[in-house]
Amino acid sequence: MVLPFRFAVNMLAPGSGEEWRTRCRRAEELGYDLILVADHLGMPAPFPSLVAAAAVTTRPRLGTFVLNSGFYNPALLAREVATTAALTDGRLELGLGTGYVAAEHDQAGIPFLPAGARVDHLAGVIEELEKEPTAGVPLLIGGNGDRVLRLAARHARVAAFSGGRFDGATATVLTAEELAARVETYAGFEKEAGRAVPAERNLLLQRVKVTDDRAAAVAEFQPAVPYLTEEQILDLPILAMGTAREIADQLIGLRERLGFSYVTVLDPAMEEFGPVIAELRTREPAPETVPGA
Template sequence: MLTPGTGPEWRARCRRAEELGYDLILVADHLGMPAPFPSLVAAAAATTRPRLGTFVLNTGFWNPALLAREVATTAALTDGRLELGLGTGYVRAEHERAGIPFLPPGERVGHLARTVEELAGTLKGEEGGPRTPLLIGGNGERVLRLAARHADVTAFSGGRFTGEGVTVLTAEELAGRVESYRGFEREAGRTTPAELNLLVQRVIVTEDRPAAAAEFLPLAPYLDEELILDLPILLIGTVPEIADRVKALRERFGFSYLTVLDRAMEAFGPVIARLRGSAPS
């Protein structure tokens, strides 16, 4: 959920997400978007089934001790439905607006690691609260190594952030990132692998896949139509085609947890129904 709204609007959208069959309601951590923790408490009051998560917190905005208080309180007020998602943060302009230093990449990862360590007891529920699953998002090796040691869910964005902006990862490049991550899990000696998440940027229900792909060519001139249609972060086609694509993402990459943006909430609903066997062929 990225779009602010009034209390009634927010509650109605959360109830609609539950009606469509979504398993989680997630809130980002960007200036100009809904504040994460009060939004999740409101979502919990409006729904009964979905888990509620941050996707993902910019740890550069947060003092670990104060964040631990937010997490413990929100986990309690949502009856243990909270999932905590953390990332390094990547938008310099937001730090400048907030008057918070935008640290170099290595220092941002270091702060993320310290935050994970300091929240360990809170996430385990050692002070009497519920256990809170941890999601860590990122594509860089240091973040993936951290996720391999600590995360219940490891989230991939499908993009590469540089000083010049964002470039998308091709399917082959993303497969390489996932393969590297699985190697880090083996190095960490994990017996139970993390669940893998992918952030889907667009869901386009259409019978003309090439025409839809052509719209993205100016945005990614380094890709051709075939590579665009193969991008894991784009789900383009009819509802049956997209459902098959979701299954293929799980088989090819191991993604069993997909996040779609709120503008795609209605479009993806019939895909959920089809995957669960409640939609007509």
């Protein structure tokens, strides 16, 4: 089943109230379907930021991308979610993950649990959120490990794939083949779960470069991935480099091959990605509903 594209911008940079409101209005003008907020120390706090975004926009849905579930007591988080969903007039979509930055836990004075225990905690958070009054809030679950993907297959409206891995100290990207294997594994988990409606699939684009010189863009990115060839870099799903039309074609291909219909960019790329949204909107209209809702 081919779903319509949805485009999101993940807001990372703090700012004054007026700066925040201006950026959110601009995201709506550019055609983004969702305004998202990350959950890292030093970045905007998710829930008040989303309430503020709701006050100055009308069309985009609003979400977390993604909450570090290890930061939260499940019952108290459920209260935050229920209140935010009400104050955003039902536009909230909740993104959840296990958390992966040990230094942030140290800074916050919250134990950084082993990987298995972090997944256990995430499962407990999901269980709490599936109770009233938060049961109707669409869940996005992000990660690449088998246990997290199984949780997504059973509970999520959206399964989010990061396209990378983090070992606690360094990050490496997944090649096109590795990401395809993760998606295939996830599809198997959905079959095991007996889902009637598949989850929407999300991909985070780590870098966007609208240019007619793709070779130069690859050369600029090469130092970040010295273990990849130029051909492998061009094939990375998490990179969008080329003209707006070329990037649009790339995203259509990714949707056909791997089912990625929900695409997120980071806020430094918000303006640059705008022409890609416009190009794709000439080929198909914006979605009117939340898939699976």
